[in-house]
Amino acid sequence: MTLEILGITVxxxxxxxxxxxxxxxxxxxxxxxxxxxxxxxxxxxNIIQRYLSPVWEVTNVFFVFFFVGIVGFFPKSAYxxxxxxxxxxxxxxxxxxxxxxxxxxxTYGNKGHKGYAFIYGLSGLLIPASLxxxxxxxxxxxxxxxxxxxxxxxxxxxxxxxxxxxxxxxIVAVLYISxxxxxxxxxxxxxxxxxxxxxxxxxxxxxPLIITAAGIIYELSFHSSEHYERIIDLGWMFGLSFLLWxxxxxLIWKQKNYGTAVWLLIGQFTLAFYGFGISHYPYLLYxxxxxxxxxxxxxxxxxxxxxxxxxxxxxxxxxYLLLKLFLFDKNYLQxxxxxx
Amino acid sequence: xxxxxPVLASRFLTMLTLSFHIIYATIGVGVPLMIMIAQWVGIKKxxxxxxxxxxxxxxxxVVTVAxxxxxxxxxxxxLSLLWPNFMELAGQIIALPLFxxxxxxxxxxxFLGIYLYTWDRFEDQRKHFxxxxxxxxxxxxxxxxxxxxxxxxxxxxxxxxxxxxxxxANPIAAMFNPAMPTKVSHVLATAYMTVAFxxxxxxxxxxxxxxxxxxxxxxxxxxxxxxxIFSIATVIIGDFSGKYLAxxxxxxxxxxxxxxETEEGAPLLMYGILDENNEVKGEIKxxxxxxxxxxxxxxxEVIGLNEFPVEETPPLIIHYFFDLxxxxxxxxxxxxxxxxxxxxxxxxxxxxxxxxxxxxxxxPLSFLAIEAGWWMAEVGRQPWILNGIMTVEEAAxxxxxxxxxxxxxxxxxxxxxxxxxxxxxRIFKENPVEKELKIPQGGNNA
Numbered sequence: 001m002t003l004e005i006l007g008i009t010v011x012x013x014x015x016x017x018x019x020x021x022x023x024x025x026x027x028x029x030x031x032x033x034x035x036x037x038x039x040x041x042x043x044x045x046n047i048i049q050r051y052l053s054p055v056w057e058v059t060n061v062f063f064v065f066f067f068v069g070i071v072g073f074f075p076k077s078a079y080x081x082x083x084x085x086x087x088x089x090x091x092x093x094x095x096x097x098x099x100x101x102x103x104x105x106x107t108y109g110n111k112g113h114k115g116y117a118f119i120y121g122l123s124g125l126l127i128p129a130s131l132x133x134x135x136x137x138x139x140x141x142x143x144x145x146x147x148x149x150x151x152x153x154x155x156x157x158x159x160x161x162x163x164x165x166x167x168x169x170x171i172v173a174v175l176y177i178s179x180x181x182x183x184x185x186x187x188x189x190x191x192x193x194x195x196x197x198x199x200x201x202x203x204x205x206x207x208p209l210i211i212t213a214a215g216i217i218y219e220l221s222f223h224s225s226e227h228y229e230r231i232i233d234l235g236w237m238f239g240l241s242f243l244l245w246x247x248x249x250x251l252i253w254k255q256k257n258y259g260t261a262v263w264l265l266i267g268q269f270t271l272a273f274y275g276f277g278i279s280h281y282p283y284l285l286y287x288x289x290x291x292x293x294x295x296x297x298x299x300x301x302x303x304x305x306x307x308x309x310x311x312x313x314x315x316x317x318x319x320y321l322l323l324k325l326f327l328f329d330k331n332y333l334q335x336x337x338x339x340x
Numbered sequence: 341x342x343x344x345x346p347v348l349a350s351r352f353l354t355m356l357t358l359s360f361h362i363i364y365a366t367i368g369v370g371v372p373l374m375i376m377i378a379q380w381v382g383i384k385k386x387x388x389x390x391x392x393x394x395x396x397x398x399x400x401x402v403v404t405v406a407x408x409x410x411x412x413x414x415x416x417x418x419l420s421l422l423w424p425n426f427m428e429l430a431g432q433i434i435a436l437p438l439f440x441x442x443x444x445x446x447x448x449x450x451f452l453g454i455y456l457y458t459w460d461r462f463e464d465q466r467k468h469f470x471x472x473x474x475x476x477x478x479x480x481x482x483x484x485x486x487x488x489x490x491x492x493x494x495x496x497x498x499x500x501x502x503x504x505x506x507x508x509a510n511p512i513a514a515m516f517n518p519a520m521p522t523k524v525s526h527v528l529a530t531a532y533m534t535v536a537f538x539x540x541x542x543x544x545x546x547x548x549x550x551x552x553x554x555x556x557x558x559x560x561x562x563x564x565x566x567x568x569i570f571s572i573a574t575v576i577i578g579d580f581s582g583k584y585l586a587x588x589x590x591x592x593x594x595x596x597x598x599x600x601e602t603e604e605g606a607p608l609l610m611y612g613i614l615d616e617n618n619e620v621k622g623e624i625k626x627x628x629x630x631x632x633x634x635x636x637x638x639x640x641e642v643i644g645l646n647e648f649p650v651e652e653t654p655p656l657i658i659h660y661f662f663d664l665x666x667x668x669x670x671x672x673x674x675x676x677x678x679x680x681x682x683x684x685x686x687x688x689x690x691x692x693x694x695x696x697x698x699x700x701x702x703x704p705l706s707f708l709a710i711e712a713g714w715w716m717a718e719v720g721r722q723p724w725i726l727n728g729i730m731t732v733e734e735a736a737x738x739x740x741x742x743x744x745x746x747x748x749x750x751x752x753x754x755x756x757x758x759x760x761x762x763x764x765x766r767i768f769k770e771n772p773v774e775k776e777l778k779i780p781q782g783g784n785n786a
Binding site: 072081083087089090099101105149322 | 402403404405406407409410411413414416417418420421422423424425427428429430431432433435436438439440441442443445446447449450451452453454457458461474506507509510511512737738739741742745748749752755756759760762763
C-alpha cells in the first residue's frame with residue numbers, strides 16, 4: 001500500500017466515522033424538534049438528551065480531523081477546495097456553530113426554548129446538505145479556471161439533478177441512520193414508547209433511502225460516465241450493501257435484534273461508502289486533482305502516519321471508556337445513579 | 341472596501357474570528373487547571389467549599405467550552421477557506437502540529453464529557469479528580485501545538501524553497517522554530533493568569549453584591565494567589581520574548597517601540613502618540629530600557645525601523661497594543677501582590693470596597709491584555725503571512741464573497757456572545773452558592 005492510498009483510506013475512514021456519528025446526532029436533533037412540535041417530546045427527549053450530551057464534542061472532532069487531515073496529506077486540496085468552498089463551507093460552519101451552542105445554551109443552561117430547538121433540528125438537516133455539496137463538486141463539471149484560479153459555477157450546481165440527488169440522499173440517510181440507532185438505544189433503556197416511535201421512523205425512511213441512492217447512480221450514468229463504469233465494476237459491493245439494507249429493515253420490522261440491525265446498517269453504509277470512494281479513485285477533484293499529484297512530501301506523510309498511530313493508541317482506550325460509561329452502562333441508560 | 345477586496349475582507353474576517361475565539365480559548369485552557377487546583381485543595385483540606393467551587397466553575401465552563409469548540413472549528417476551516425494559497429504551501433510543512441492539535445482536542449473532549457457527567461457516579465472524589473488531569477493536559481497541549489503553528493508563521497524554517505517548490509521538508513525542525521519557546525510559554529502563562537483573575541473578579545463581585553460568604557473569600561484568595569504566580573511568570577517570559585524579537589524579528593520590536601534610528605543604549609518609549617510626521621509626542625522615555633529589554637545590556641545596539649524597506653515594515657499602531665498589554669500586566673501583578681501581602685499582614689484596605697472593585701475590573705482588563713497582545717503579535721508581522729516568504733496578499737483567497745460571509749459571521753458572534761452571557765447569568769443567578777450549600781451532596785448532573 002502506498003502512502004497516498006493509506007492517507008486517503010485513513011481520511012475516508014474518519015469521514016465515514018463522522019457521517020455515522022454525525023447522522024445519529026443530526027437526526028436526533030431533528031426528531032427532538034419534531035417531537036416538541038407534535039407534542040411527543042416527553043417520549044423522546046429523555047433518551048435523546050442522555051445519549052447526545054456527552055458525545056457531541058467527540059462527533060465534532062471527527063469532522064475537524066477530516067478537514068485538518070486532508071490539508072495535511074493533500075495540501076493542494078486546501079487550495080482547490082478552499083477557494084471554491086467558501087460559501088457552502090461558511091454556511092455549514094454557521095449552522096454547526098448554532099448546533100454546538102445549542103448544547104451549551106439549552107442543555108446546560110435552561111431547557112425548553114422551542115424556537116431554538118426548532119432551528120437546531122432544522123440545522124441538523126441543512127448541515128449534511130451543505131457539506132455534501134463537496135461530493136458533488138468533486139465529481140467534476142462545476143468548476144472552471146479563471147485567471148489561474150478555480151471558480152465554482154453556482155448556477156450549474158444549482159440546476160444539476162446530481163447535486164440535488166446527493167443532497168436528498170444525505171438528508172434521508174441522516175434520518176434513517178439516526179432512527180435505527182435510536183430504536184436500538186431506546187430499546188436498551190427499556191423505554192417501550194420511544195422504541196416504537198423510533199422504529200416507526202426507521203421504517204418510514206428506509207425506502208426513500210434506497211430510492212435516492214439508486215437515483216444517484218442513475219444520475220452519474222450521464223453526468224460522469226467514467227465514474228459510472230467504475231461503480232458498475234464494483235457492483236458486488238453495492239449489491240451486498242443492498243442485501244444488508246433488506247436484512248436491517250426485516251429485523252426492525254420483526255421487532256427483534258435491534259443491536260444486530262445497527263451493525264447491519266453500519267455494514268451497509270460501509271460497503272456503499274467505500275464502494276463510492278474506491279470508484280472515485282484516483283481523483284480528489286475530477287479532473288484537476290488526483291491523490292498522487294496533490295500528495296504531501298515524504299517526510300510529512302511519514303510523520304503524520306506516526307502521529308496518527310500514536311493518537312489512535314491514546315484514543316481507542318479513551319473512546320472505549322466513554323462508550324462503557326454512557327452507552328453500555330445499564331444504570332446510566334436507565335437513568336439511575338450508581339456509586340462506584 | 342470589505343466587499344471589493346478579498347484580501348482585506350479575509351484579514352478582517354480572520355481577525356474577527358480569532359479575536360472572538362481567543363476569549364473562549366483562553367478560558368478553555370485556564371479553567372481546567374483552576375478546577376483541578378480547587379478540587380485538589382478541597383480533597384486535601386477536606387473542605388466542601390473548594391469542591392463546590394470546582395463544581396460551579398465546571399458548570400460555567402461547559403457553556404464557554406461549547407462556544408470555544410464551535411469557534412475553534414470555524415477558525416480551523418476558515419484557514420483553508422480564506423487562505424487557500426497559504427495552506428497549500430504551509431500544509432506541506434506545518435500539518436503535523438495541526439494534526440496533533442486534533443488529537444489533543446479529541447483527548448480533552450472525551451474526558452471532559454466523562455468528567456462533566458460523572459459528578460455523582462463516584463463515591464471517591466479522587467477518582468473524579470483524576471479525570472481532570474487529561475482534560476487540563478489536553479487543553480494545554482492544544483494551546484501548545486496550535487501556538488507552534490503560529491510561531492512557525494513568525495519564524496518559518498525546516499524547508500527550502502527552490503523555484504517556488506518546497507523541498508527538504510523537515511516537520512520536526514519546523515515545529516521547533518526559534519519563536520516557539522517564548523510564544524508557547526507566554527500563551528500558556530497568560531491564559532492561566534487571565535483565567536485566575538477572571539475567577540477572582542467573579543468572587544470579588546459576589547462579595548461586593550452583598551454575599552459575605554466565606555466561600556467567596558476562599559475563592560478570591562486562591563485565585564489571586566494563582567494569578568500572582570502566573571503574572572510573574574508572564575513578565576519573565578515577556579522579557580524573553582523581547583529578546584527573541586530583537587534577534588529574529590527586529591522590525592516587529594522596532595515598530596512596537598517606535599524605534600526608528602539604530603542606536604546603542606536605546607531608550608524605551610511608553611505611551612505617547614504619533615503625529616502625521618511620525619514625531620512622537622507626550623511619551624515617557626526610559627533611558628537604556630529598550631537595550632536591556634532587547635539584549636539584557638544597557639549599551640547594546642538596537643536596530644531601528646529605518647533599516648527596513650518601507651513595504652516590509654509593520655504598522656506603527658502596534659505600539660498602542662504593546663503599551664496596553666504591558667500596562668495591564670504590570671497593574672495586575674501589583675494588584676495581586678498587594679492583595680496577597682495585605683491578607684498575610686492583615687491590611688484592612690485590601691478588603692475594602694474600592695479594592696474589590698479594582699479586582700473586578702482586573703478580569704475584563706486581563707482579557708483586553710490578551711487581545712492586545714495577539715493584535716500586536718499578528719499585526720506586527722504584516723505584511724507577511726509567512727515571515728519573509730509569503731505575504732498576506734499572495735495567500736488570500738480569490739473568491740469574491742468574503743465580505744458577505746463576514747456579515748454572517750458577525751451576526752453569529754453576536755448571537756454566541758450574548759447567548760453566553762445570558763446563559764451564564766441565568767445559571768448562577770438562579771443558583772446562588774448559599775442555596776447550593778444547603779443541599780449537602782445534591783445537585784443535578786453538571
